[in-house]
Amino acid sequence: MSLRDFYARRARRILPSAAVVVLATLLGALVLLPDRVSAIARDAVAAGAQVANWWLLSFGSHELGEEVAHSPLKHYWSLAVEEQFYLVWPLLVLLVVRRARPGRLRRDLALALAVLSALSLAACVVLTARAELFGYLSTLTRAWQFGAGGLLALAAPLVATRCGAGGGAAVLRAVGWAGALVLAVSAVTVTRLPYPGGIALLPTLATVALIASGTCGAARGSVARVLSLRPVRACGRLSYVWYLWHVPAVVLAAEVLGTTSWRVLLAVELLAVVPALVTARLVERPLRSSPLVAASPRRGLLLGALATALTVGAGLALA
Template identity: 35%
Template structure:
């Protein structure tokens, strides 16, 4: 068996790479553009298996030949991109970020970047992406698959074609079943790891055993049906769709239908075989390599975030670089087989370059991100690094620990309890700075809202079952209601992650048929009422305003580039819709419970929300307050106005000005009740 060149397959590569590029560029309506990687997996499985079957049938299968072809195809362009990204990282990244980059660089060199990002990065997380090599996870998956696949195929093929197809089909089903399980229980592992991605490559591999079905009454309809399935998936899937899972069968099957049934004689095959589609397909590998680092470094370099015009220009630049890389890097290494391009030269060069890349990563990591670089010598790096550090309140130990560690309480008889997730953590510094003698106990757990009976259901982000949050909330309620010294309970969370499709886990009877927002509000009110019935005064604090950009990094980046930090400020009208939705929910609590609005503190009368005050970054990332920002704002407002009256005005107007307070922090006049703090 031999494989003839099929122009429509190159065109199908274009259908795979373009959605990925546009998705990463922020094209909102292409919410499932990331599925282009799945299409690549199917195409790769088909082409590689077809070549291997041809070699086996001719009795010429050579594992050495196979890996030589893979090295020629994958490594030259990859090393060029790695060299450029490492130079840009060296110039533009802060030490902490460069240190993380160095680890990802070393993982790419040994094709384990999927494992690295599985441990360190949620692909769909909202936070600003500082990982220029995130997209290399898919290369690692492919190379891990092909490490043993040729030997497995040879073993099965020698036992007959039927046995081979059955064996591959059994493995496909096992991998698909595992993908479905992980989509419900460990979605991050399912996304990144080979075990749950192998079925997509195997789907393509099985296509190599199926004779072309480009004739007959279905040869026109089925390719069209497959393409419709692909395009609909690109639009209908989003970050909340379980993936990979049974639902991923739709784009994978669509790709299979195009591979098996399309030809240049039908409409879909003709479109895919057009000159422009074939050209994009030919440069698709280089385009995949180039586009993502360019977009990430634009975000790293820009103050504020890059404009749509800048993003569009970078996409065009990615095409230009990809065409040059295909012409002057990919093609010479694939065509020439003498001298440096000989098999010996390829293997020695690949090993040497891989070792060099790995060593560079290790060296940068060993220097702790190279803080002595010339571009950073005149900067106050400790202050900049601290401004971006996680703000976990009193201590890093205050994350889901019960009984309460000593480091998470400022008094043996605390007057105030702070309960919630990371958005409660970031209030503690400001509160204790304004009231240093106040007895405070911190009762916080990441992604665990201060509500009894419900919890966040996505284990891919929490790394544990929702029951851990449910149990923590019950223990906090028992502790607070049974501790006589506690008079006030400050509860805070962004809450919106509970609104995500499938994001809510509830105990029996806690789920409201009207939807997650209604469920959250009802159970939050019940929790507040339970606190009040125990003689406690609950105070709800809203999340800070955010426009979705990494505001903390923007302010730091402004100082790095010598730009005005005011460029990081944003109008209230740009606040993210989910935060407005949370605001609407919290408004329904007013009148019955006290609600403190942080947008009244951070947004002024002109409707502009501030990201900094001079050199002080209020935020450490896109949504959380920095330590210094929390301290500054807490001092200025007398502890977030928690125990006094806020300025009047609607929280959604952005029209309230909070003047700076001239008194030093910790010198506010405390009322008599608070003065008896139990210290």
């Protein structure tokens, strides 16, 4: 796959749905929060330009102000971090490809990624202790988590080769269960400590373990069967657009209803599945599979550019 194909697929997958939610949020703000439209519109510009994390950090590295903390688009910081990583990652691959020794490309790439991930983790630990918000939102302190996934991808062929020998499949099944258990525990415990910092190793490595357990067919035991259940898979397919919708839904509902009751907001979180389903059905899935768009990387890139332009343009018009 070429870089153009890679970016075109990401553009079709990520940007149209993200743009739809931003535009819908701006419309909702115009109706429900007219006095805050200008501030939310500036957040929309940052979200569309994939710099929401740095935009939030521009207000301070220790804590967010009241207005920013209650932005219905604040969660776009994570999408910005992801997109920024995927701008740099292919460049790293190309650099290593040019310098790799014959027959050692995978090993050299793993070494480079491991070094950069270690540096990012060290920065994460140090900076979270000194400025927790910077540690939370910065691409520099979050890159190691993507690096962990990249290292697993590089190691996957080796894991698959070894899993059938010497009880390897049983080990991977145990690793999968351990990862699931640690994820469940960390969902509760990590909130009590500065995050991400060193404590982020728990959910990150647990996720790596859970994914690793599914890289070998012989090791796909109970955890894989649970994750393969139809409701779980349906939630997985919907997770991206549901994530996009849940923060605008909760923030706007809290403002309109004048309550921060966890029961009410949980109900709103669950109701956010409705616009998520509509977006997935009418936007995400058709654009991912449409022959008209998918047949040409150029069209995919143009679609992404159009989605970005609409988001940024609408934000600038209302800012």
